[in-house]
Amino acid sequence: MSEERPIGVIGVGWVGLVTAACFAELGRRVIGMDIDDDKVKALNRGRVPIHEPGLEELLRRNRERLEFTTDMDDVLDSGRLLFCCVDTPPTYSGDADLSQIQSVLSQLKDGGDHALVMKSTVPSGTGRAIRRGAPGLAYVSCPEFLREGSAVDDFLHPDRVVIGADPGDEWAADAVEEIYRPVGGEIVRTDVASAEMIKLAANAFLATKISFINEIANVCEEVGADVTEVARGMGLDKRIGPSFLRPGVGYGGSCFPKDVSALKMLAGNTGYHFQLLTAVIEVNELQKRRVIAKLEKHLGTLAGKKVALLGLAFKPETDDMREASSLVLASRLQGEGAEVRAYDPVAEDRAGQLLPTVEMCASVEEALEGADAAVLVTEWPEFADLDWDSLRGRMSRPLVVDGRNFLDAERLRKAGFAYEGIGRPSGNGAQAQAAATESSTASSGVESRPD
Numbered sequence: 001m002s003e004e005r006p007i008g009v010i011g012v013g014w015v016g017l018v019t020a021a022c023f024a025e026l027g028r029r030v031i032g033m034d035i036d037d038d039k040v041k042a043l044n045r046g047r048v049p050i051h052e053p054g055l056e057e058l059l060r061r062n063r064e065r066l067e068f069t070t071d072m073d074d075v076l077d078s079g080r081l082l083f084c085c086v087d088t089p090p091t092y093s094g095d096a097d098l099s100q101i102q103s104v105l106s107q108l109k110d111g112g113d114h115a116l117v118m119k120s121t122v123p124s125g126t127g128r129a130i131r132r133g134a135p136g137l138a139y140v141s142c143p144e145f146l147r148e149g150s151a152v153d154d155f156l157h158p159d160r161v162v163i164g165a166d167p168g169d170e171w172a173a174d175a176v177e178e179i180y181r182p183v184g185g186e187i188v189r190t191d192v193a194s195a196e197m198i199k200l201a202a203n204a205f206l207a208t209k210i211s212f213i214n215e216i217a218n219v220c221e222e223v224g225a226d227v228t229e230v231a232r233g234m235g236l237d238k239r240i241g242p243s244f245l246r247p248g249v250g251y252g253g254s255c256f257p258k259d260v261s262a263l264k265m266l267a268g269n270t271g272y273h274f275q276l277l278t279a280v281i282e283v284n285e286l287q288k289r290r291v292i293a294k295l296e297k298h299l300g301t302l303a304g305k306k307v308a309l310l311g312l313a314f315k316p317e318t319d320d321m322r323e324a325s326s327l328v329l330a331s332r333l334q335g336e337g338a339e340v341r342a343y344d345p346v347a348e349d350r351a352g353q354l355l356p357t358v359e360m361c362a363s364v365e366e367a368l369e370g371a372d373a374a375v376l377v378t379e380w381p382e383f384a385d386l387d388w389d390s391l392r393g394r395m396s397r398p399l400v401v402d403g404r405n406f407l408d409a410e411r412l413r414k415a416g417f418a419y420e421g422i423g424r425p426s427g428n429g430a431q432a433q434a435a436a437t438e439s440s441t442a443s444s445g446v447e448s449r450p451d
């Protein structure tokens with residue numbers, strides 16, 4: 001029976017590795033394949049190449065059920081269900097780049113008795129095209145909904161598992177359903193095109209929710225409302241729900257920016273203009289840049305000012321820098337002439353490669369030494385308990401821009417800081433405001449903008 005053969009996982013990047021480890025945790029034997037020889041060697045030696053909470057332990061605990069190889073024949077010889085987890089990055093046109101999937105397909109030859117289970121995010125229509133091109137191959141769409149930083153938990157406790165198959169491939173969909181049954185969550189059995197669309201639509205909707213609350217936050221700033229109160233009041237309506245209503249410096253990562261753009265392009269390629277997503281993308285781009293005006297309000301010109309970024313990864317609990325808002329923000333700050341330094345608990349190496357002119361610091365204290373402002377970009381839990389009373393003494397000016405509304409504004413103000421959040425009233429006492437602005441006006445000769 002198919003379930004007694006090892007499960008093949010093709011591509012052991014972030015999705016593939018979490019998938020392989022969780023299948024093993026469910027008691028399945030797994031053979032993971034990747035073209036990256038170094039990665040495969042490291043995994044076979046028990047080393048985990050990415051930062052994902054709980055993953056290392058899972059891999060260690062289930063080692064005897066896991067094997068990694070660079071040879072596709074190893075996978076084809078033993079596995080029947082082949083979970084495809086290769087990358088589908090955006091191309092210059094905004095479409096998804098399917099070349100890695102094409103490369104996998106070219107190695108599957110006639111399909112044998114295999115079923116390809118697509119976990120990579122692909123445009124709606126891809127599965128049917130693959131099925132037409134490889135008639136011997138069964139095909140199942142099983143999109144993943146894992147979040148980086150909580151992927152293991154999401155996998156083992158899903159809200160739902162979507163399994164799409166077209167007529168003739170029910171046996172493969174049944175086999176996938178059986179693998180997933182122990183984790184619970186509603187199983188959504190549907191056709192391939194709908195399963196593909198569920199994934200894109202879910203990500204696009206969540207991104208829309210974020211851009212929506214970011215715009216509400218921006219309006220709150222104009223009218224003196226507090227967006228955290230507004231989001232709370234909105235989220236209690238069950239039809240809206242409280243999640244993904246946290247305003248900030250924009251969404252990033254390898255998924256939302258790519259999938260929103262891919263869905264927009266998918267629609268565009270059929271002749272349909274998805275206007276809403278055009279706005280979602282633009283709002284997100286502008287949101288990353290709004291920190292500049294908040295800093296200028298207190299510091300005047302940013303030329304020559306030292307700005308410390310706290311957190312660089314696109315969200316906490318990951319070292320992933322793909323489409324991180326910090327990349328745009330750091331470049332914008334440098335474009336204004338600021339000297340940018342940064343601290344991130346785990347993303348320093350990856351960030352250092354992408355931002356070679358930003359000074360990477362080993363601690364918050366080092367980053368804030370002599371700084372004119374601190375900008376919280378990623379809400380790492382360790383930033384919640386910083387001793388701002390003592391940090392104030394290190395900084396040239398007591399100014400904090402909280403890009404995630406994560407810090408305790410009152411505590412900061414009591415410590416003498418001028419505090420700027422996203423979509424919240426400034427409420428800075430005259431003293432803090434003056435402390436943050438006085439030397440800037442003196443040194444730059446530029447008037448700070450009125451509140």
Ligand code: UGA
Binds near residue numbers: 147149250254255
């Ligand atoms: C997202 C989806 O949440 C997953 O369901 C999906 O499987 C995944 O994409 C994917 O397609 O692979 P992920 O990119 O890991 O997961 O991260 P999220 O936790 O969704 O956050 C994405 C971005 O939105 C982050 O930059 C985060 O800071 C931002 N965000 C999130 C907000 O700005 N506000 C919020 O309220 C929530």
